[in-house]
Amino acid sequence: MADEGPAGRVTRRRVxxxxxxxxxxxxxxxxxxxxxxxxxxxxxxxxxSRGAFYSNFSSLDELFFALYRERADLIAEQVSGALAxxxxxxxxxxAVDRVTDVxxxxxxxxxxxxxxxxxxxxxxxxxxxxxxxxxxxxxxxxDRLARARGHTTLPAVLGDADGAAHAVVAAYDGVTTQxxxxxxxxxxxxWLKQLLTALLTDGSGTPGHTKN
Numbered sequence: 001m002a003d004e005g006p007a008g009r010v011t012r013r014r015v016x017x018x019x020x021x022x023x024x025x026x027x028x029x030x031x032x033x034x035x036x037x038x039x040x041x042x043x044x045x046x047x048x049s050r051g052a053f054y055s056n057f058s059s060l061d062e063l064f065f066a067l068y069r070e071r072a073d074l075i076a077e078q079v080s081g082a083l084a085x086x087x088x089x090x091x092x093x094x095a096v097d098r099v100t101d102v103x104x105x106x107x108x109x110x111x112x113x114x115x116x117x118x119x120x121x122x123x124x125x126x127x128x129x130x131x132x133x134x135x136x137x138x139x140x141x142x143d144r145l146a147r148a149r150g151h152t153t154l155p156a157v158l159g160d161a162d163g164a165a166h167a168v169v170a171a172y173d174g175v176t177t178q179x180x181x182x183x184x185x186x187x188x189x190x191w192l193k194q195l196l197t198a199l200l201t202d203g204s205g206t207p208g209h210t211k212n
Contacts, residue, residue: 018056020046022067030108034064034115065129068116071109072133076140078102083144095144096196100189103172107183110176134169141165145200155201164200171195 024046028037039060043053057063082098120127142165158164171192179188 014056017046017048017052021048021053021056021063022070025063025067026108026112029064029067029112029115034060034112034119061126064116064119065126067112068130069133071104071113072137075104076133076137078104079137080140080144083141092200093197096193096200100193100196103192105176105179105185105188105192107179107185110180113176114180138162138165138169141168155199158199167199168196171199 021042025037025042028041028045032041037060039050039053042060042063043050046052053063057066079099082102083095116126116130120130142161145161145164158167175188175192175195178191179185
């Protein structure tokens with residue numbers, strides 16, 4: 001198994017090693033579940049020694065959180081990027097199409113994410129970190145919806161842009177739970193588009209516009 005060698009010469013290698021450990025851990029966690037995986041299994045899957053592991057992570061918990069943070073950041077970036085393409089007059093159906101087309105709906109990721117949620121439910125410190133990342137995703141959505149105020153009217157029942165962002169994340173959570181059970185990715189994307197369009201428009205798929 002590969003090891004790291006003297007610390008002064010391994011900066012680039014350490015970045016590569018860390019990425020490989022995260023990739024290997026993702027596969028092992030998805031296959032077996034976080035609570036059933038050992039450091040040795042992650043090292044074996046990555047082809048590294050325990051020394052290489054401990055030069056990058058202090059524990060399996062730290063690796064697990066790094067893995068979650070990496071994927072959560074990716075999703076927030078996907079949503080932000082897809083929503084940034086419109087001008088101030090937000091085309092809600094088009095934006096929903098873009099978001100749901102690029103959004104990570106990988107079943108292995110959802111299995112790992114669910115493990116992390118259960119882990120967080122039992123650990124207040126982990127729960128705070130998870131809530132932070134969920135808040136970041138909501139802010140990305142709420143900020144874009146807020147920029148459209150004065151040009152596009154959201155359904156009154158949602159309240160403000162923050163309320164709409166909470167509804168969007170709740171819809172995503174519901175659809176991904178269904179995907180875990182029925183494994184139907186095409187249906188999940190189609191259903192998510194329908195839900196988000198219904199939430200953010202008047203129900204006809206046509207956003208409201210403010211009067212000048």
